[in-house]
Amino acid sequence: MSTATFRIWRGEKGAGKFQDYTTEVSAGMVVLDAVHRIQAEQANNLAVRWNCKAGKCGSCSAEINGMPKLMCMTRLNSLPLEKPVTIEPMKAFPHVKDLVTDVSWNYSVKKSIAKFKPRPPDAPDGTWRMAQKDADRVQEFRKCIECFLCQDVCHVLRDHQMHDQFIGPRFLVYAAALEMNPLDVQDRIPALRKQYGIGLCNITKCCTKVCPESITITDNAIIPLKERVVDRFFDPMTKLFRVFSGSAR
16 A cells, blocks of 8 residues: 545636645556545545446546546556646536536537438338448447547647537547438538538547547548548539539538
């Protein structure tokens, strides 16, 4: 058994300061274990959101030593414990108290995205047919646990606070899961270009780096969606055809 110091952000609605807590740590502990010990023994009113403690609910998102991570999946032996471990709330969302932020904006965004619209059944028995490779392609996107770490690390939301112009990587993944489903006939391409702001993403791949489910967000979701927008609105031949056909939008 040894000790480590944790520098935790304390305060409400954006106002506050870091406070140091020294506590005992042992082999196998994760950051959330240390936070719970501090909460139980030294700071009973410390606000922290968590649920499953298994990396599946996405509730315990925070910034650990400046990097968005899940507290329940960040082992202490992966951190330099010879100096204080800083723990602070996500910066892309309104601060509530201590380590808790208001992520409700994300749910409003999700409601704004056009829902799944299936094409007519193509089989005699009234069902659909699709290739296994097409089914496999969208399965990766279904692993998202909505921890919103990708939203937090995205500079468009984190640094520039452009929440009214950009839906963020999590919902570009959601849109990709719908757009790449071979049964779906809904058209989200104009919305991706305009109200969803896909052009604001400059594919730094920081969202892919922090994803706890290892979803290849940039290469498999965002870039293919960008290509669809470019093909429709910026390809010279396609643009010319749309102008003369009267379908330009």
